[in-house]
Amino acid sequence: MNVVIEQVTAALEQRSAARRGRYLERLQIAAERDPRRKLGCSNLAHTLAAQSEDARLIMKQGGSPHIAIVSSYNDLLSAHAPLKDYPEQLKTALAKFGATSQFAAGVPAMCDGITQGEAGMQLSLFSRDLIAQATAIGMTHAVFDGGLYLGVCDKIVPGLLIGALQFGHLPAVFVPAGPMHSGLANKEKAAIRQRFVRGEATRDELLAAEQAAYHETGTCTFYGTANTNQLLMEAMGVHVPGSAFVHPHTPLREAMTDEAARLVARNSRQGERYLPLGKQIDARVLVNAVVALLASGGSTNHGLHLPAIARAAGYELTWEDFAALSKVVPLLARVYPNGAADVNQFQAAGGPAWIFRELLAAGLMHAQVPTAAGDDLQNYAREPWLDAGQLAWRELPKQSSAPEIVRRLDDAFVADGGFVLLQGNLGRAMLKTSAVDPEHWRVHAPARVFESEAAVQEAYAAGELTGDLVLVVRFQGPRANGMPELHKLMPLLANLQQAGQQVALVTDGRLSGASGLVPGALHLTPEAASGGALAKLHDGDWIELDARLGVLRVDIDDSQLQARQAVVANTELAAGYGLELFAAQRRLVGPADQGATALLWDSVE
Structure with missing residues (x-):
């Protein structure tokens, strides 16, 4: 081993x-416990009621x-x-x-x-x-x-x-x-999404591509x-x-x-x-x-x-x-x-x-x-x-018939598994590097701070996301709004990067399998809604994200950062989605690095 x-x-x-x-x-x-012998007769009868006669006989015999x-x-x-x-x-x-x-x-x-x-x-x-x-x-x-x-x-x-x-x-x-x-190739689908975000593809073209992919x-x-x-x-x-x-x-x-x-x-x-x-x-x-x-x-x-x-x-x-x-x-x-x-x-x-x-x-x-x-x-x-x-x-063949897809261990695509733990004065986050070009593994740039995915999309459409930047999307953690996946950020961030900007994402939300070309510090904990430093960031704060060194920090003295007033999340829930029924989960859920679950996490001791 x-x-x-x-x-x-x-x-x-x-x-x-x-x-x-x-x-x-x-x-x-x-x-x-014997699963059936301990049951009372009425309990067992309820179990057997909808079963066939053969199944009843087998179950009663044990x-x-x-x-x-x-x-x-x-x-x-x-x-x-x-x-x-x-x-x-x-x-x-x-x-x-x-x-x-x-x-x-x-x-x-x-x-x-x-x-x-x-x-x-x-x-x-x-x-x-x-x-x-x-x-x-x-x-x-x-x-x-x-x-x-x-x-x-x-x-x-x-x-x-x-x-x-x-x-x-x-x-x-x-x-x-x-x-x-297989339908439409995933890269073709992603390219049409990016064109749509740029206004270069119609909604009908986008829908046709999506249906060709999911068919x-x-x-x-x-x-x-x-x-x-x-x-x-x-x-x-x-x-x-x-x-x-x-x-x-x-x-x-x-x-x-x-x-x-x-x-x-x-x-x-x-x-x-x-x-x-x-x-x-x-x-x-x-x-x-x-x-x-x-x-x-x-x-x-x-x-x-x-x-x-x-x-x-x-x-x-x-x-x-x-x-x-x-x-x-x-x-x-x-x-x-x-x-x-x-x-x-x-x-x-x-x-x-x-x-x-x-x-x-x-x-x-x-x-x-x-x-x-x-x-x-x-x-x-x-x-x-x-x-x-x-x-x-x-047995599988010894040599790969598709070395662009799978490789032998002695000819691996990359020597490491692409999981980086980022730490610093903003907290702890995870970053997946396997789809990110190494030239983008370090970004040091001013923050653009948003509190929703929709607000980012509006700023992009208005042409406001200019220059090198670290996109901060906060109050997306489990206690704030259930930690949604921010899929729709990927096409616009990819567009910015392809246009020559150095960009990165820092969020207490998720990206899942959408994690791709742009470096993303995900699942940041403590989240903004739990008093994390993310809630104290301002537009223009310089943020360093370095996948090689495992660093995620804002260029502010610790005492100055601590003295800042934290922004309070907008807790208004969207109507018609049943979100109110999950208030207990938002209140009880544990931190991301412990699984972001309202079950089990508080029974550690």
Whole structure:
């Protein structure tokens, strides 16, 4: 094993020992309960009421696993639309393995693509915690021996995993749906967006391009949070190996969905190999997830999600862990936005299996870890295929057929993983460098301070964003307005940079998979609404952002900065979006570097 991988893993285990110990104690108590024998007759009758006679008989006799199905299906999200028929397919497959099953819960799933730039985006991050709670509501009926969790997109998979970890005495398998086929190339789509912002493309042209990019059911094809979720579920061993990027509605996808049913039944207490999720997800697995994120150039959102997932499993994963690992983990993939390829081309070039094979061979991932498929992560370093109609796995070629997309470890695109922890008198922020040209890694320029994405767009349209500048967009943190993603800043910032200006973004908000050409200090904490120094900045303050040195600071004496009066956020909520219902989350949510969650974060002590 690489020494840094070992050190980070050991440090994570040591700092989390007390928390993890309490978590495992709770699992043991839960595991000692028989899920059905302790139920009263009326309780059990309610459970059986809608079941077939065969299922009733099997459940009353006991000895066979009873599996929960939790799904985020809706037909508003293209990525989740294929999940519609999964429950019946999974029930049929489980019956073949002697198991019974019930659809336990549907969880909400919202689309950041639909809500971007709108007030509804302010509920996006909070939906993760709500999904975890909704998962718990379904599972808390306490009649299940395992769970199948169906989800794909941004906050949905982390929310499902956080919820499933509260039932960590049960096995879990996550079941994805796969990406849509490739449409308009992502770079072409981005170019038209930039032209539209400059007034050089019509709305009809923009809409036609967007529809050519997002054109059928399945996940969007750029490597944003949704697709990063799927790669990380592979790295954590909670998928059927190789299932992340197989297209919906194909024989291979159907076979992999059936295999998920077989694995969860096998891993139940009634099966051949009891594997409770809470013991499966340990420090080694969390480190593997961070390594996979870094090596693939994945979404910055996982700087929030992985710490929140870790806390749900009893661990305290820090941004310092990310930064330490980034120094030794090379970038092995170029997938949009840090390259031209989409996820379908990435999969064809070797996909997650290629990344894992290279990392495992170099001792950069823990190999001997429990997974849904076995006790060796090498199972996830092969590609799935149908051999005479039967699901099988085969080795990848030694050499890349697309070295512009994936590379061997000895020929990595970049020697580090592109995660930089920025620190200074403005606080702590994370920056992703993998898509940023090194000539833009340091920006020292006057601040232009805004308190909304819309205000930035108005200033851009008026031609006010001139000269070198650091764009500050504050009161975008979780306590202020739920921490929306600021997608619509990217085209205008890219335009400014292409025009020869040195520009950077500093915000307590998010960018997710949209993080690209322009350096962005994201998730700044303390956020402005919690008294962070961001609330004291003025237009014209000189700000230094240096990715090489890990510096983010304003050129003001500390005593002078402390003496300044902080600006107070405008707390007026947009009408008609249901934002008022989430006031408790805004009040209770924790800081970004602890996962920006209203769940678990305050039980550290």
